Amino acid sequence: MEGNFVYKYPHPAVTTDCVIFGFDGQQLKVLLVERGIEPYKGHWAFPGGFLKMDETADEGALRELKEETGLETAYIEQLGAFSDVKRDPRERVITIAFYALVNITEVKGGDDAADARWFRIDDMPLLAFDHDHILRVAQKRLKEQIHFNPIGFELLPEVFTMPQLQALYEAILEVKFDRRNFSRKLLTLGLLDMADPDQERNGTRTPVLYRFNADKYQEMKQRGFRLEF
């Protein structure tokens, strides 16, 4: 397997890295793995690795995602290529970075796996390579995306409450919303179904459960509807 690969011109190495976002109900979190070898031994890094010659960057990112989370599928989106000449001290390495949104409760490991841990986005450890830069780009992109795409639901369980959804939006956008206005805005969009419509709602204090109606969103998008937040 360790044959030599010869090219007429120099080629950079290409890796993929995946910024995996989760939400624990309060805080936005990121899954990191601790590096056991040099360079940056002991630092934390996003799951990632060298791209195989027969897979696309997306496939590589999903492969890395599965290795660390067990998830076969997830919402992922490319952030772009990071190509600083000296970003890896060993050789010229270009990384194609992605971010993934996962339901944190579905992720195996994270706690039990010795090498992967969730970190609060406002309390990150020392990161390897240019991963702090990549993280800032990822967070910025996430903020931008959520303005026009209903991607927040990817971070929640299938069934969720309005306060949960609001906490998520507040964590991502780093702002506070008025409870009543937030709820009304989301409900008038018509994209949320009550998960248990027959539930008797005498009084309150136990929040209503909702489910995101992805079919309806697709249908509305077809008709030219543009979600805005």
Next chain:
Amino acid sequence: MEGNFVYKYPHPAVTTDCVIFGFDGQQLKVLLVERGIEPYKGHWAFPGGFLKMDETADEGALRELKEETGLETAYIEQLGAFSDVKRDPRERVITIAFYALVNITEVKGGDDAADARWFRIDDMPLLAFDHDHILRVAQKRLKEQIHFNPIGFELLPEVFTMPQLQALYEAILEVKFDRRNFSRKLLTLGLLDMADPDQERNGTRTPVLYRFNADKYQEMKQRGFRLEF
């Protein structure tokens, strides 16, 4: 210079490609070069080429931009990496694509250079590789970006008229605006200065000349202002 480069593991080749947008006052245009060699000989392609080992992707894209336009600088933004395994029939080639916005009147060649030509975005020739795909991504990104960033001015001369600006927005977004509402919206933002304030404006029919105030935009952005269109 044509030594052999040997790696323990296979490495893909990495190129940059640059979708260069211009605006002729009516239509959005893209600068293409005709391929003189196989593969895709006779097809048209975005300016691009192999990334050097001592330059970042941005630097590579700007180098390609300069080679075809003579421009030392321009607004460029990375679209991302395109990594389909078979996108180049010769070997595994990953391209990092960019789009650039240039003032079409400042571009040397385009007409006189034999190999580079401007094409209307709604009348493109047969493109090489996956460049049609890249173009669609570029156009989509441009549409998205102009909603929140005053990047349209990159495509115009320093001094421009309101009808020109409106035609540009309409060309990019592929919609029509009401003349009066468009003008009012842009003017109330406070980001346009009259280029010739002392100009006597008896009657009309000769449009007012404006200039984009980039300093003021930066200042407003600092204060939390978010441009929206």
Next chain:
DNA sequence: TCAAAAGTGTTCGCTATACACCCATGG
């Protein structure tokens, strides 16, 4: 002289925002 281009002003309806009250539960 008339059509086309450019500037300006008004109205209306919707939506975002600010804000107050009620009810049930758990400590």
Next chain:
DNA sequence: CCATGGGTGTATAGCGAACACTTTTGA
């Protein structure tokens, strides 16, 4: 029993969308 959390309703201001008139120039 009261503080906390959750659900619902109302008023207002600002912005976006629709729309009409005037002036001038060039054909």
